[in-house]
Amino acid sequence: MIQGIRRYRWRELQLLILPALFMLTGMTMLILVDSNSQKVSLPTLDSLVPAIGLIGALLGMHILLTILVPQADQVLFPIAGLLSALGVLMALRLGPSLNPPVKDLGSKQLLWLLLGLLACLLTILFTRRGLLFLSRYKYTFAAFGILLVGISVVRVFTSHINFDSPTHDELNLPGGIPFQPSELLKICLVIFFAAYVAENREILGEGGPRLGFISAPPLKQFGPLLLMLGVAMVLFVTLRELGLALLIFGIFLSMLYLGSGRILYVIWGVVLFAGGALVCYKLFTYVQARVTVVGIDCNSTDPVTRQIILGPAYQICQGLIAIGSGGVFGTGLGLGSPTNVPAVQTDYVFAAVSEEFGLLGVMALLGIYIMLIHRGFRIAARAKTAFNQLLAGGLTAVFAIQTMIIIAGNLKLMPLTGIPLPFITYGGSSLIANYIIIGLLLRISATEST
Amino acid sequence: MDLQLDQFLFILRIVLVALIYLFLIQLIFVVRRDLVRMSSGAGTARVGTTATKGLGVLIVVKPGPMPLRPGHRIEMEPVTTIGRGPTNTIVLEDSRISSEHTKLTFHDRQWWVEDMGSRNKTFLNGSQVPTGQAVPARPGDLLVLGPMDGVVTFKFGV
Numbered sequence: 090m091i092q093g094i095r096r097y098r099w100r101e102l103q104l105l106i107l108p109a110l111f112m113l114t115g116m117t118m119l120i121l122v123d124s125n126s127q128k129v130s131l132p133t134l135d136s137l138v139p140a141i142g143l144i145g146a147l148l149g150m151h152i153l154l155t156i157l158v159p160q161a162d163q164v165l166f167p168i169a170g171l172l173s174a175l176g177v178l179m180a181l182r183l184g185p186s187l188n189p190p191v192k193d194l195g196s197k198q199l200l201w202l203l204l205g206l207l208a209c210l211l212t213i214l215f216t217r218r219g220l221l222f223l224s225r226y227k228y229t230f231a232a233f234g235i236l237l238v239g240i241s242v243v244r245v246f247t248s249h250i251n252f253d254s255p256t257h258d259e260l261n262l263p264g265g266i267p268f269q270p271s272e273l274l275k276i277c278l279v280i281f282f283a284a285y286v287a288e289n290r291e292i293l294g295e296g297g298p299r300l301g302f303i304s305a306p307p308l309k310q311f312g313p314l315l316l317m318l319g320v321a322m323v324l325f326v327t328l329r330e331l332g333l334a335l336l337i338f339g340i341f342l343s344m345l346y347l348g349s350g351r352i353l354y355v356i357w358g359v360v361l362f363a364g365g366a367l368v369c370y371k372l373f374t375y376v377q378a379r380v381t382v383v384g385i386d387c388n389s390t391d392p393v394t395r396q397i398i399l400g401p402a403y404q405i406c407q408g409l410i411a412i413g414s415g416g417v418f419g420t421g422l423g424l425g426s427p428t429n430v431p432a433v434q435t436d437y438v439f440a441a442v443s444e445e446f447g448l449l450g451v452m453a454l455l456g457i458y459i460m461l462i463h464r465g466f467r468i469a470a471r472a473k474t475a476f477n478q479l480l481a482g483g484l485t486a487v488f489a490i491q492t493m494i495i496i497a498g499n500l501k502l503m504p505l506t507g508i509p510l511p512f513i514t515y516g517g518s519s520l521i522a523n524y525i526i527i528g529l530l531l532r533i534s535a536t537e538s539t
Numbered sequence: 540m541d542l543q544l545d546q547f548l549f550i551l552r553i554v555l556v557a558l559i560y561l562f563l564i565q566l567i568f569v570v571r572r573d574l575v576r577m578s579s580g581a582g583t584a585r586v587g588t589t590a591t592k593g594l595g596v597l598i599v600v601k602p603g604p605m606p607l608r609p610g611h612r613i614e615m616e617p618v619t620t621i622g623r624g625p626t627n628t629i630v631l632e633d634s635r636i637s638s639e640h641t642k643l644t645f646h647d648r649q650w651w652v653e654d655m656g657s658r659n660k661t662f663l664n665g666s667q668v669p670t671g672q673a674v675p676a677r678p679g680d681l682l683v684l685g686p687m688d689g690v691v692t693f694k695f696g697v
Contacts, residue, residue: 115555121551421551424552447556450559457563460566460570
């Protein structure tokens with residue numbers, strides 16, 4: 090029947106052509122830059138593995154999606170594909186020039202990408218009977234998420250880490266694989282919030298006891314949400330991951346707004362957050378240090394300030410220098426020197442991209458992130474049930490807020506926090522978590538059209 | 540003329556950024572096409588576009604947590620079931636709605652409302668609909684599903 094041909098995801102295939110070309114061009118460029126400029130020799134076979142592997146992975150995923158969810162949104166995956174291609178390219182480019190060099194950073198990132206795609210497929214398979222069961226187990230998800238992070242909290246308190254130093258919630262899985270439980274916590278919390286807000290949407294929308302012109306949220310329905318949020322915030326304040334606290338709070342507020350349509354909740358939330366931030370600022374010296382760094386002028390010649398620039402502000406100033414030396418057109422992939430920035434492959438990958446692709450490239454990149462977010466909210470708007478709508482909206486908000494926080498941090502607009510740039514930052518757990526989100530969004534968009 | 544390596548790299552540099560822009564333009568075209576198709580009305584009306592049988596409609600009065608709009612008209616079938624379960628004619632996904640909540644049947648030129656043993660009951664014009672016993676309903680009657688304050692409210696219409 091014609092139905093069979095029509096159901097083939099032609100548009101997705103069309104949209105995957107450019108990411109594949111992008112990968113090939115980038116790879117060619119890297120090989121040429123690497124080879125001695127006197128004579129260009131043909132690359133070895135295994136140096137081609139990342140490019141061929143990535144294109145193969147994208148195509149394979151495309152075929153599997155055609156079989157599993159033919160009705161799902163066709164634009165989402167190519168966007169994620171291009172961003173991941175850029176991620177693999179950056180890992181390939183940065184790995185060998187890091188100090189100490191990590192030769193196989195690119196292939197590691199590719200491996201993580203493959204695992205991410207696998208996670209995406211598993212998510213799609215697990216939810217083939219609909220997403221409603223996720224909302225039934227909302228407290229299970231919440232408990233699971235808290236448990237995951239609880240393990241790192243216990244580790245922090247048992248291992249006598251200096252109380253004022255920022256620690257990362259990193260666990261070492263057996264086999265020495267680092268794993269960040271907070272990445273999974275994000276998804277668990279979005280599921281919980283979505284289920285809870287969907288159930289109590291009407292009551293949340295009505296507002297509670299009034300105090301003059303300010304209407305407070307109804308306490309009974311609000312209690313569990315605030316409790317969850319409080320637990321999450323406490324976990325992160327003890328873990329020193331303030332960026333994650335900000336991310337979780339942002340997700341919470343956007344979902345509350347999506348569910349109730351009341352801007353008052355957002356205003357209340359921002360006020361609460363400002364209060365909390367002030368308390369943190371007063372209590373923890375490392376928060377103060379991070380805020381002072383934002384106010385630093387990197388060109389200053391004042392000896393005291395220079396001390397800070399070479400000390401705590403070194404990373405952020407180097408990042409700004411990297412972004413600045415890229416200019417409008419960029420130095421070209423592999424031709425800049427972004428590895429002067431400490432931790433460039435994780436926290437400062439945005440600075441590396443803007444050095445080598447320039448303002449033009451970064452603008453296009455931001456455009457692509459906007460399209461990703463637009464697509465996510467479109468899926469949310471077209472979803473049939475309140476839970477699916479809120480889930481899609483919340484998951485999209487995760488991408489949006491993360492991108493905003495880390496880019497603002499890189500540009501010295503706000504204190505830097507170790508939040509990964511979706512799909513581009515080197516790192517396994519964030520890539521896997523992002524692809525789980527893509528899987529959920531694809532599933533939501535597939536149920537919408539049946 | 541022989542191409543120098545740095546000239547070639549320069550070309551590649553431009554191509555690389557151009558590719559991102561081309562991808563962005565392609566995306567915008569796809570999204571634009573989607574928006575045009577949506578505004579021409581293809582994807583908007585999902586419920587109620589089936590062939591009009593002329594038996595009557597349910598008009599959404601208070602949508603509750605459902606993504607329904609007040610004033611939305613849902614065409615009824617001779618046997619219309621409402622509930623949380625996926626086999627119902629009208630599926631309302633809310634924990635306060637039972638999986639088989641209410642059944643509406645059309646016979647003897649009249650609509651009959653029957654509660655299917657739901658946990659939070661069905662109300663017709665404010666009075667509880669008995670379980671397993673059909674009550675007649677006229678156009679203009681208010682059908683409330685859920686606890687006393689109601690989750691969803693429909694109005695019978697023609």
